[in-house]
Amino acid sequence: MPDLVIRGLDAHYGATPVLSGLDLHVESGATVGLIGPSGSGKSTILRTILGLLPPSRGEIVLDGRRVDYAKPAEVRALRERVAVVFQQYNLFQNMTVLQNVCITPVKIRGRPRREVEDEARRLLAKVGLADKLSSYPDQLSGGQQQRVAIARALALRPEILLLDEVTAALDPELVSEVLDTIRLLAREGMTMMIVSHEMGFIREVSSRVVFMADGRKVEEGPPARIFDAPQEARTQSFVSKILRH
């Protein structure tokens, strides 16, 4: 049962502060929706959790244990439990779809190839790509590549899945197929943190929504409250702009 707590987190890019005093809790089975204007630090939160950007203050606590990002072994251990899908799918271009999904479990984690391939086939079928196993990424559409990236993350059997604007690079027709995949995961009880500009989707799928601005958490609550009755002025103006859109 994963439980991720972020406490008083500050992060900088060089001298520029990007996150300040951030508190966040992702409890087991929750789907936390992260929204906010561009540049508010949503991606940075995910990058910091994964150890791509070291926190400059505060702590990230996984199951009651503070993660020490200075220790590569702890970062690796965390990455075994927390998987991420980025906006740009970042598939390995020299590998087929099936290889993309299998390489980490087989080559990095040493699980038996046969077992992993069976599981990969099942995952790829689940995201609607059963017939693309031996295609290369550059032979797929954006939506298909993004679904491969999701299958690749799921093949790690993560306890927590972080999704960063996974539909932002997609044509509108392709968005819904990716959202369907995520909806399914939420229903199955996957613990997730989802960054998205698809407000309707965030509202529908999240158990809790966090609104961020300028590297701070402005407001947090159930989707109905954040979207229908926001307490903070910043949230109100963001939500009304988005909805009028």
Add this chain to the structure above:
Amino acid sequence: MGYTFQFGQVWPFLPRLFDAALVSLQLALLAFCGGLLLGTAGAAIRTYGGAWARRAVKLYVTAFTNTPQLVQIYFLYFALPDAGLVLSSFTAVLIGMTLNAGAYLTEIQRAGFESARRSELEAAAVLGFSRLQQIRYVVLPHAMRVLLPPLSSHFIIMTLGTSMAAVFGVEELTGEALTLSSQTFRSVEVFLIVAGFYVALTLLASLAISLFARAAFRVRVRPL
């Protein structure tokens, strides 16, 4: 004018030339594979290594790419016995060619290393790949695709460069040709045949490298 070709005297020696060609090919292949290992390590260090390691590799590359290969091999040939290492001339030439190739291939591969997309490397890191695993599974396959043409032409230069070994008495193609031409006095015929052998070798060489790339890195070379 009018030179009458007389291949008759030379034909019986064809098997000897063939054996010699195999020695040339062996020398080129071994030196190239060794050089590829050195060059891969060198390029990895130049790209990801610490300051001192990078400087050491740079010194090695500078030293070997700015002096004639013949001089390098002579140096090994005469210096190593003084250091208590007596080598056959084949081994001395092989070591010399390997070190030389390592230096050039470091430079050639460095460009390829930079061709892996940063985003793919980041994805690998987030998936838990170690630095070495990132190089093995992400950087090298990309690099090989970019590098196949320059690597293959360097291999051909090396294959032809094995003729240098004749100077050290290695019985490779050129050495054998020199011996034969003085035995038969049919130098023109001998060297014509030998030229044909070299052409065959270089064709074989480019085939070998593309098979190697495919086996080692599963590089698909396909039109984009």
